Structures are given as structure tokens and as C-alpha cells.
Amino acid sequence: MKKVLVKNIGMLATPEGRSARRGAEQGTVRTRKDAWVLIEDGVIAAVGTGAAPDAPETVDACGNLVTPGLVDAHTHLVFGGWRQNELGLKLHGASYLDIQNAGGGIQSTTNATRGASERELADKAARALDEMLAFGTTTCEAKSGYGLATEHELKELRVIRDLNERHPIDLVATFMGAHLVPAEYRNDRAAYVRLVCEEMLPLVEEQGVAEFCDVFCEADTFTAEESRKILEAGLRHGLRPKIHADEIEAIGGSVLAGELGAISAEHLIVCPDEGIASMARGGTIACLLPATSFNLGAAFAPARAMVNAGVPVAMATDFNPGSCPCLNMQFVINLGCLKYKLTPEEVLTAVTLNGAAAIDRAGTIGTVEPGKLGDLVIWDAPDLDYICYRVGSNLARTVIKQGVVVR
Ligand code: NIG
Ligand code: FE
Numbered sequence: 001m002k003k004v005l006v007k008n009i010g011m012l013a014t015p016e017g018r019s020a021r022r023g024a025e026q027g028t029v030r031t032r033k034d035a036w037v038l039i040e041d042g043v044i045a046a047v048g049t050g051a052a053p054d055a056p057e058t059v060d061a062c063g064n065l066v067t068p069g070l071v072d073a074h075t076h077l078v079f080g081g082w083r084q085n086e087l088g089l090k091l092h093g094a095s096y097l098d099i100q101n102a103g104g105g106i107q108s109t110t111n112a113t114r115g116a117s118e119r120e121l122a123d124k125a126a127r128a129l130d131e132m133l134a135f136g137t138t139t140c141e142a143k144s145g146y147g148l149a150t151e152h153e154l155k156e157l158r159v160i161r162d163l164n165e166r167h168p169i170d171l172v173a174t175f176m177g178a179h180l181v182p183a184e185y186r187n188d189r190a191a192y193v194r195l196v197c198e199e200m201l202p203l204v205e206e207q208g209v210a211e212f213c214d215v216f217c218e219a220d221t222f223t224a225e226e227s228r229k230i231l232e233a234g235l236r237h238g239l240r241p242k243i244h245a246d247e248i249e250a251i252g253g254s255v256l257a258g259e260l261g262a263i264s265a266e267h268l269i270v271c272p273d274e275g276i277a278s279m280a281r282g283g284t285i286a287c288l289l290p291a292t293s294f295n296l297g298a299a300f301a302p303a304r305a306m307v308n309a310g311v312p313v314a315m316a317t318d319f320n321p322g323s324c325p326c327l328n329m330q331f332v333i334n335l336g337c338l339k340y341k342l343t344p345e346e347v348l349t350a351v352t353l354n355g356a357a358a359i360d361r362a363g364t365i366g367t368v369e370p371g372k373l374g375d376l377v378i379w380d381a382p383d384l385d386y387i388c389y390r391v392g393s394n395l396a397r398t399v400i401k402q403g404v405v406v407r
Contacts, residue, residue: 002041004403005055006376009035010063012047013384014368015349020285020312020357027307029345029384037066039374042402046370059405061378064397065387067348068368069138069375070329071355074266074287076320077142077163077171078125078156081112083321096296096323097220097248106146106180109321113146113156122159128319128327129167133407135328136396138375140169141316141359143214145176150200153177157209168406172359174242175200175210178222178230193226197233205237211360212263213239217253224252231260240360242287246271248298258282264314264358268301269293276302276309285358286311288350289318290335291326303340314354315347330387330395337388344388374403 012035015021021028036052038045046053086099099105113121125142132140142160147153157173164171177196185192204210213234217227231241240263245253247267254275257265264285268275271286279286288301306313315332318324326332329351336347356366365373378398381387387395399407 002057002403003055004039004057004059004374005052006037006039006059006061006066006378006400007052008063009037009061009066011035011065011383012037012368013065013067013348015353016367016369017353018363020354020362021349022312023307023310026313026349026354027343027346029348031384035066037368037374037376039403042374042404044368044370044372044374047368059378059398059400065379065381065383066368067377067379067384068352068366069377069399069401070136070351071359071361071366072132072137072140072316072319072329073264073314073355073358074289074316074318075140075142075327076145076318077128077140078121078144078159079109079113079146079321080116080121081109081321082325083108086322100180101220103183105322107183109146110148110180110182114149114152118155118159121156122162125159125163126167129163129169132327132329133169133399134396135330135394136377136399137329138169138399138401139172139356139359139361139365141172141174143174143176144210145179145214148177148180148182150195150203153200154203154207154209157204157207161209168401168404172361173210174212174214175204175234175239176214176216178215178227180216180221189226193229196230201233201237201239204239210239212242214242214244214266216244217251217256218244218247219249219251224256227253228256228260231262242266246275250275254279257284263360267292269298271302276306276311279311280309284311285314285354287314287316287358288340289316289324290339291332292318292324293339294335295324295326300339303336303342307342307346312354312357313342313346313350314358315350316355333388334391344384347388348384374400376400
């Protein structure tokens with residue numbers, strides 16, 4: 001058995017439990033001073049304070065803050081090319097949907113992704129994962145959605161599966177064939193929805209390459225009715241629903257999320273009260289993406305209203321080449337406090353346990369408790385307030401994945 005002791009922890013801060021935390025519980029974080037964590041074969045065996053047990057291998061936290069590894073529950077990790085050309089368009093007043101409707105946006109990334117080999121996509125995504133790990137992310141969700149054709153959607157999902165094998169970060173795959181109606185179906189949307197439901201989803205199920213099905217429910221993208229059709233088909237093929245909802249216009253996505261009992265709804269920038277109520281009824285987690293609001297110059301989601309309504313709030317990067325080319329969860333933490341006005345404790349829960357719950361991993365990661373994976377970050381920081389308050393530096397000092405120092 002491989003035993004590793006993380007010792008000399010000045011402050012250990014972690015939410016507790018094996019399910020999403022909502023309401024006042026979102027802000028309840030256990031802190032311990034002068035703590036240690038014993039990891040056996042990659043799994044946390046014991047957590048304590050004061051005198052530590054002996055172990056053949058030790059990692060000295062040098063009196064610093066330790067938290068669970070960060071969980072990035074929403075990324076579009078696998079794509080060809082970048083879209084830096086859109087910055088100039090945006091500076092001259094074009095909106096996200098203007099650029100998309102002119103053939104830029106998701107369609108242009110789709111063209112680049114279709115032209116890339118599996119190897120090229122994997123090497124590029126692996127570099128992004130290296131960077132994420134350096135910022136403290138130990139598990140991340142990754143969506144397809146830049147293939148928009150059966151062979152290319154499956155190609156992206158295979159890349160995610162292979163990266164999960166070869167990279168220390170654990171990956172969780174989401175099928176998002178309904179990211180955009182691709183150019184070749186522009187005059188027959190219904191045919192594309194049928195392709196997703198009748199051809200792509202059965203193959204995704206057969207090949208076992210995704211756990212969730214996501215849809216971009218948005219003006220000029222997929223209507224709420226189309227989204228329902230696709231997510232219900234996903235359910236029939238064993239994929240739990242997620243939904244990009246209320247990012248730019250509220251066209252019913254958050255209400256639908258609650259009605260379907262979706263595991264999470266994402267963005268929710270302009271989420272109406274009825275959407276919040278529906279998510280609370282349906283047990284849906286709000287997966288908020290503040291770096292996207294920042295990057296789009298948009299408003300920030302009504303996080304406080306969600307916490308007050310008993311909707312668990314998670315936060316993630318939304319890393320993608322268009323609306324959010326950011327893979328730094330520490331920036332998300334900053335924005336959670338500064339823009340959502342969540343407390344450091346609420347934010348920590350959002351980026352660990354609630355993120356884990358949004359990808360159905362709350363039983364195995366997201367907290368520092370016996371039985372969970374030994375995924376930890378040792379910070380260059382004395383306490384939780386400090387990592388929320390410092391902006392623009394990388395404060396992750398050591399990253400531990402399943403008991404192994406990986407950074
Ligand atoms: O979550 N909104 C839809 N999908 C991504 C953006 C994708 C892109 O712009 O390439 C998002 O923001
Ligand atoms: Fe997204």
C-alpha cells in the first residue's frame with residue numbers, strides 16, 4: 001500500500017458531504033488549523049489535527065492553506081484553431097450572436113476542428129490541461145460540440161476518452177452535438193435535430209463515450225422545444241441532461257432544465273425568477289460561468305438569488321475559443337466574490353463539491369474527507385480569504401492528484 005502524508009497544513013478548508021450543498025449550507029465550510037491528511041493508494045484515509053501518523057512519504061504544506069482540488073465542471077476543451085480575430089470585431093461593436101450569424105463563432109471553430117486529426121486535437125487539449133492543472137484543477141468536464149457531424153463529434157469524444165487515460169486530470173465527457181445547427185443544415189433544422197437524436201445519440205451510447213447530453217438553448221441556436229426533444233432523446237440513450245440556458249436571451253432553458261430534472265443548467269446570466277424556481281423544484285445545479293460574462297462584457301448571473309432560492313451553485317471556466325478563452329479557475333474564484341458577491345466559503349463550495357455534483361462525482365471528489373480521492377491543492381496562501389482576494393497571480397503551489405504530486 002502506498003501511504004502519503006500531507007503534513008504541516010496551516011489551514012485545511014473544505015466543504016463536507018457527498019451531494020451538492022444549497023442555501024445556507026453552501027457557505028458552510030469546515031476549517032482546521034495545524035492539520036494533516038493521510039492518503040492511502042490515492043484515497044484519503046484519515047484527516048486530523050496536531051500529532052500526525054507516520055508515513056513513508058510526506059509532503060510538507062509549510063503552514064499554508066490546503067483545499068480540495070478544483071473541479072472545472074464546464075469546458076469545451078477539444079477544438080481546432082483559436083478565434084483571436086473576433087476580438088477586433090467585438091471591439092468594433094459586433095455582438096457574440098452577430099459574429100455567429102455571420103459564419104464566425106462556433107461554425108468557424110467547427111471548420112477548424114473538422115480539419116484537425118485526432119492526434120492534433122489531443123496534443124492541443126493536453127497543453128490546455130497542463131495549464132489547468134498548474135492553476136489547481138484536478139478534474140474537468142469536457143464537451144464535444146465542434147464536430148457537428150457524426151464522425152467529428154465521435155472524434156472529439158474519443159479525444160476526451162484518450163486524454164482521460166494519459167493526463168493526470170480526470171475528464172468527464174459530455175456529448176454536445178446540439179451546439180449549433182451547422183451551415184449545411186441551415187435550411188433544414190429539423191433534419192439536423194433528427195441526425196443528433198437518431199444517429200449521433202445511439203452511437204454515443206453504443207460506444208460509451210459520454211455521460212451527459214448538453215444543448216445550447218439560445219436565440220438563433222436551438223429553441224426550447226428543440227432542446228427538449230434532444231435532451232429527452234439523450235435520456236433514452238442513458239445520458240443525463242445538461243443545458244446552456246439563458247446566456248444571452250431567456251427563451252425557456254432554465255425552466256426546461258427544472259422540468260427535465262437536468263443535473264445542471266449552465267450560464268444563466270439572464271435567468272428569470274421562474275427559471276430559478278423551476279431549477280429549485282427539479283433539483284438542478286446552477287453551473288455559473290463568470291469568466292464568460294467578463295469576456296463578453298455581459299451581466300453576471302443572479303447567483304445570490306439562486307443561493308437564496310435553494311439552488312446549489314457551482315462555478316466553472318467554460319473554457320472555449322470564443323466566449324471564454326480562459327482556463328484559470330482562480331480567476332473564476334475571484335469573480336465569484338467580486339461579481340456574484342458570494343462569500344469565500346460559498347465560492348469554495350461552488351468550485352469543489354458543487355462542481356463535482358454537477359458532473360455526478362460528489363461521492364468521490366470535491367471534499368477532503370476519508371473515502372474521497374486524494375486530490376488536493378497546497379496554496380501559496382495562509383487562508384481562504386487570501387486566494388479570493390489576490391488577483392492575477394497563480395497561487396497554486398503544489399497540486400496533488402490521487403496522492404501523487406503532479407505539479
Ligand atoms: O458556453 N454558448 C455556447 N457555447 C460556448 C461558446 C462556444 C464558442 O463560442 O465557441 C459557451 O459560451
Ligand atoms: Fe459552454
